[in-house]
Amino acid sequence: MATRIQVVFDCADPDVLMGFWADALGYKPMEPPAGFESWLLYWRSIGVPEDELEGATAVHLVDPDGVGPRVYFQVVPEPNRSIGTPSGSIIFIVMSSGCWAASASSSANM
Numbered sequence: 001m002a003t004r005i006q007v008v009f010d011c012a013d014p015d016v017l018m019g020f021w022a023d024a025l026g027y028k029p030m031e032p033p034a035g036f037e038s039w040l041l042y043w044r045s046i047g048v049p050e051d052e053l054e055g056a057t058a059v060h061l062v063d064p065d066g067v068g069p070r071v072y073f074q075v076v077p078e079p080n081r082s083i084g085t086p087s088g089s090i091i092f093i094v095m096s097s098g099c100w101a102a103s104a105s106s107s108a109n110m
Contacts, residue, residue, distance in 0.1 A: 005069045014073035030060035
């Protein structure tokens with residue numbers, strides 16, 4: 001059985017990276033859950049505080065064929081020096097088996 005992963009980008013501006021990676025991979029933005037016009041409306045419906053929604057956009061890309069990993073763009077305001085990786089890090093998270101993770105840093109300003 002294959003292990004499902006999600007690719008996570010820490011970045012200050014997810015819209016820029018989403019556009020690039022959508023074109024590069026042939027992916028599309030993940031649709032909000034059924035019954036919701038947008039992710040913002042969904043997040044409000046489940047009680048995410050308004051201060052956490054400031055500037056929120058759809059931040060997932062998915063393979064339209066359902067084969068490749070989901071790509072998530074996590075908004076971070078600045079580099080996280082406490083974990084030793086700059087903004088623009090790629091973090092792989094195994095979704096089917098819990099807590100395993102690995103990260104790879106990029107020197108590019110993302």
